[in-house]
Amino acid sequence: MRLTLLYGVLFVVSGAVLLAITYLLVTHASSNVIVGREGGDVSRLTGAPGGGPSLGLTDHSQLNLDDGMRTLREHAYRQHQEGLQNLLVQAGIALAIMAVLSIALGWLIAGRVLRPLRTMTGTIRRISARNVHERLAVVGPADELKDLADTVDGLLGRLEAALDSHRRFVANAAHELRTPLTLEHALVEESLMDRDATVESYRANLERLLAISEQQARLLESLLTLSSSERGLDRREPVDLADVAEQAAGVQRPDVARRRLDLRISAAPAPIAGDAALVQRLVANLVDNAVGYNVRGGHVEISTGTRGRHAVVTVANTGPEVPPDQVERLFEPFQRLGRTADEGHHGLGLSIVRTIAVAHDALLTARARPGGGLVVEVAFLVRTDAAVHVLTKV
Missing domain, CATH: 3.30.565.10 (Histidine kinase-like ATPase, C-terminal domain)
Structure with a gap:
C-alpha cells in the first residue's frame, strides 16, 4: 500500500509539473503571436510615407480598417483564453484519469516487486531447528534482492553449522558424563552383591569411586571454563x-x-x-x-x-x-x-x-x-x- 501511494503521488506530482510547463509554453507562444499582430504596421496599407505602395484608402476607410483589426484582435484574444481554459480543463481530466490508472498500475508493480520478498519471508518462517538445512536459493539477476537472499542463505549456513556443533557438543558431553556414572553404579552394585567382600575390596572400590569422582569434577570444571570464556572478558x-x-x-x-x-x-x-x-x-x-x-x-x-x-x-x-x-x-x-x-x-x-x-x-x-x-x-x-x-x- 505504501509503495502504491508513493507511485501514485510521484505520478500526480510529475503530471502536474508537466501540465504547468505545457501551459506556460502554450501561453507564452500564443502571447507572442497576439503581440506581433498588435504591433504590426498598418501604414503599409494606407500609403503613409515610408509605408510602401498605397491602396488609395480614404480616411473613412482607414477608420473602418482600424475598427476591423481591433475586432479581430479581441476575437483572437477571446479564442486564445478559451483555448487555454479548455486545455487546462482537459489536461486536468486526463491527469485525474491517469492518476487512477497509475494507482492501479502501482499496485500491480508493487506486488510484482514485493513478491520475491514475500516468498523469502514465507520460507524463512518455515525454517526451524529441524529444517535449518533449507535455503532460499533465489535465482535471477544479481540485484539487491538476490544479494539479500544470498546473505540470508549464508546466515542460515552458519546457523546450521553452529547448531550441528552444539548438538555434537551436547552428545559428547552427555557421553562423557554418562560413562563415569555407569562405572560408579557398577562399582557400587558389585560391592553390594559381593557377599564375600573384604575391607580391602571395599577400600579398592571406594578409591576407584573417588578417582572417578575427581575426573567428573575436572570435566565439569572444564565445561564451566569453556562456557565462561565464550562470554568474553569481564x-x-x-x-x-x-x-x-x-x-x-x-x-x-x-x-x-x-x-x-x-x-x-x-x-x-x-x-x-x-x-x-x-x-x-x-x-x-x-x-x-x-x-x-x-x-x-x-x-x-x-x-x-x-x-x-x-x-x-x-x-x-x-x-x-x-x-x-x-x-x-x-x-x-x-x-x-x-x-x-x-x-x-x-x-x-x-x-x-x-x-x-x-x-x-x-x-x-x-x-x-x-x-x-x-x-x-x-x-x-x-x-x-x-x-x-x-x-x-x-
Whole structure:
C-alpha cells in the first residue's frame, strides 16, 4: 500500500509539473503571436510615407480598417483564453484519469516487486531447528534482492553449522558424563552383591569411586571454563606469560618425571593484558596436553617471548603422529585422535585454549611435528603502559 501511494503521488506530482510547463509554453507562444499582430504596421496599407505602395484608402476607410483589426484582435484574444481554459480543463481530466490508472498500475508493480520478498519471508518462517538445512536459493539477476537472499542463505549456513556443533557438543558431553556414572553404579552394585567382600575390596572400590569422582569434577570444571570464556572478558590485568609458563611447568613436574620426559623451558618476558585466570588455564592446558599426549622418553619444549607487537607462548611436544588435516579437528570439543592419554583427558583442553585465545583476540596456530606431536603457538598483543593504565581505570 505504501509503495502504491508513493507511485501514485510521484505520478500526480510529475503530471502536474508537466501540465504547468505545457501551459506556460502554450501561453507564452500564443502571447507572442497576439503581440506581433498588435504591433504590426498598418501604414503599409494606407500609403503613409515610408509605408510602401498605397491602396488609395480614404480616411473613412482607414477608420473602418482600424475598427476591423481591433475586432479581430479581441476575437483572437477571446479564442486564445478559451483555448487555454479548455486545455487546462482537459489536461486536468486526463491527469485525474491517469492518476487512477497509475494507482492501479502501482499496485500491480508493487506486488510484482514485493513478491520475491514475500516468498523469502514465507520460507524463512518455515525454517526451524529441524529444517535449518533449507535455503532460499533465489535465482535471477544479481540485484539487491538476490544479494539479500544470498546473505540470508549464508546466515542460515552458519546457523546450521553452529547448531550441528552444539548438538555434537551436547552428545559428547552427555557421553562423557554418562560413562563415569555407569562405572560408579557398577562399582557400587558389585560391592553390594559381593557377599564375600573384604575391607580391602571395599577400600579398592571406594578409591576407584573417588578417582572417578575427581575426573567428573575436572570435566565439569572444564565445561564451566569453556562456557565462561565464550562470554568474553569481564576485566583485564597485567600478566606475564613467562611467569605463567614457569608455573604451569612446575605443576607438571611429577607427571614429567613419571613419564621420563625431557622438559625444556625458555621463559623470556612476555607482558600482556588479559584475564589472569583464563591465561593461566590456557597455558596449563597446553602443557597438560603436551605431557599427557606424549610418548615415554619424549620431550616438551615451552618458550615465551615477544615478536614485534605480539607476546608469544609456544608449546611443542613429541607424541603420536598427527595427520596435518586432523590438526584443526583437535580444537573442537571432545575430539581426540585416540585414547593415548590418561582417562583424565576428555578432549576439552585444546578447545578451551582456542576459546580463551579468541576471547583475548589472540592468534592461535598449530601444526603437526614431523615424526609425531604438535607445535601450538598463541600470540597475544604486547601490553603497553598506556594500555594497562586505561584498562586499570576501566
